[in-house]
Amino acid sequence: MAETTRILHTTLIPSFLQNPSPPLKTTHFHSQTILRRNPIRCSISTSSDTTKSTTTDHLQIPWGCDVDSLENASALQKWLSESGLPPQKMGIERVDIGERGLVALKNIRKGEKLLFVPSSLFITADSEWSFPEAGEVLKRYNVPDWPLLATYLISEASLMKNSRWSNYISALPRQPYSLLYWTRSELDRYLEASQIRQRAIERINDVTGTYDDLRLKIFSKYPHLFPEEVFNMESFKWSFGILFSRLVRLPSMDGRVALVPWANMLNHSCEVETFLDYDKSSQGVVFTTDRPYQPGEQVFISYGKKSNGELLLSYGFVPGEGTNPRDSVELSLSLRKSDKCYKEKLEALKKYGLSTPQCFRLQITGWPLELMAYAYLAVSPPSMIRQFEEMAAAASNKTSSKKDIRYPEIEEQALQFILDACESSISKYTKFLQASGSMDLDVTSPKQLNRKLFLKQLAVDLCTSEQRILFRSQY
Numbered sequence: 001m002a003e004t005t006r007i008l009h010t011t012l013i014p015s016f017l018q019n020p021s022p023p024l025k026t027t028h029f030h031s032q033t034i035l036r037r038n039p040i041r042c043s044i045s046t047s048s049d050t051t052k053s054t055t056t057d058h059l060q061i062p063w064g065c066d067v068d069s070l071e072n073a074s075a076l077q078k079w080l081s082e083s084g085l086p087p088q089k090m091g092i093e094r095v096d097i098g099e100r101g102l103v104a105l106k107n108i109r110k111g112e113k114l115l116f117v118p119s120s121l122f123i124t125a126d127s128e129w130s131f132p133e134a135g136e137v138l139k140r141y142n143v144p145d146w147p148l149l150a151t152y153l154i155s156e157a158s159l160m161k162n163s164r165w166s167n168y169i170s171a172l173p174r175q176p177y178s179l180l181y182w183t184r185s186e187l188d189r190y191l192e193a194s195q196i197r198q199r200a201i202e203r204i205n206d207v208t209g210t211y212d213d214l215r216l217k218i219f220s221k222y223p224h225l226f227p228e229e230v231f232n233m234e235s236f237k238w239s240f241g242i243l244f245s246r247l248v249r250l251p252s253m254d255g256r257v258a259l260v261p262w263a264n265m266l267n268h269s270c271e272v273e274t275f276l277d278y279d280k281s282s283q284g285v286v287f288t289t290d291r292p293y294q295p296g297e298q299v300f301i302s303y304g305k306k307s308n309g310e311l312l313l314s315y316g317f318v319p320g321e322g323t324n325p326r327d328s329v330e331l332s333l334s335l336r337k338s339d340k341c342y343k344e345k346l347e348a349l350k351k352y353g354l355s356t357p358q359c360f361r362l363q364i365t366g367w368p369l370e371l372m373a374y375a376y377l378a379v380s381p382p383s384m385i386r387q388f389e390e391m392a393a394a395a396s397n398k399t400s401s402k403k404d405i406r407y408p409e410i411e412e413q414a415l416q417f418i419l420d421a422c423e424s425s426i427s428k429y430t431k432f433l434q435a436s437g438s439m440d441l442d443v444t445s446p447k448q449l450n451r452k453l454f455l456k457q458l459a460v461d462l463c464t465s466e467q468r469i470l471f472r473s474q475y
């Protein structure tokens, strides 16, 4: 479950539909369409306009289960054992952290290899389709792994019991926790202070744009293979939500991405340092424990070195206060519009792939040298025009030039510039956190109220942790 964001941005958006092979003749497919698909009933608007107040109350994905359903998880466990999963030292149980998770059934030692999920149980871009022609069409159009897997998941899910993955899909959450399910007004209201709001908007736009591309360029040409009642924005939101929170990148399999049933039941802990990977000798997905577990204890892995905001974005949770040593916050710095050398400074920044405003990542342990270089540039007087390039180069992470630059004559101003930026960001968090106590949630049903309270709490937890890093940086 590592590095999903990077993978999405590198594979989802490229124009994958430039030169498809000639389309197959439609008559070719008729024998396959006897398999019945389960449509999404009363699906909500497929509009890409997330500013509309679409609530998730109307969502009618007819597959998957409630996030904490143990019944479906037990059926999954039984099916996996029958399908080649070796006996395990862990079982699926309801847990305090993460709803359902894997819990030790026996003593587990530090350094033990666990899981051994065979590759026959992975879902990858090469998995066989129950509708092979649908898969063939996508491959002819060179659809990259992420959108291909999202479509595959919907295709298999819609076949319910007729898919070989039916037990796996039935145990997936009907509505994954993900910022994809937040409306634009919820993002604006709850995450106004955090840069994660913008990342969420970009991600929602990526998903919407990908779906629109698929619909326009492929689905509309093969409606008998990709009917709109099944392949619509709602089902794509679901399948991308599942991919963001469950897809694993396997470094020892050349970085291939896969959905790995069973391994998918492991929750994340910021304290552990162990990752899922493919083990060539046992030919399955494993992980090696970095601590012992006693029977009854939940076993965790790491989803990667992610900040609280990144965990909220992909997985829909925020770790407990102060528990994430990798936590960070993005601080936005801008050139002053009134700067006499605004144009020259902006040119220097652009030369090194930077701009204004520009975000820098602050960690609890400190800020990057690039941030200080940007601050030097922002405060430097016209007399330092010859150093602008050196400063911009040092502010960029795309250059091998020296980062540790120092200009004692403007150091104090540069530090003050950073402090002011922290101060301004802190005041946005303070405003939200103070208002959150008395926020009118503007809802009519108890279900909606629960949802809003849940989102608000996530936002409060995120903003508290991000503000804490800013205070620390200021200090």
Ligand SMILES: C[S@@+](CC[C@H](N)C(=O)[O-])C[C@H]1O[C@@H](n2cnc3c(N)ncnc32)[C@H](O)[C@@H]1O
Pocket (backbone or CB within 6 Å): 001, 067, 068, 097, 098, 099, 100, 101, 173, 176, 177, 245, 246, 264, 265, 266, 267, 268, 269, 314, 315, 316, 317, 318, 319
């Ligand atoms: C790969 S799944 C893990 C299995 C999942 N708990 C289930 O019941 O299906 C990832 C999801 O588990 C939950 N999760 C994982 N680690 C968590 C944690 N430390 N705190 C809260 N929720 C967590 C989040 O909902 C996340 O999207």
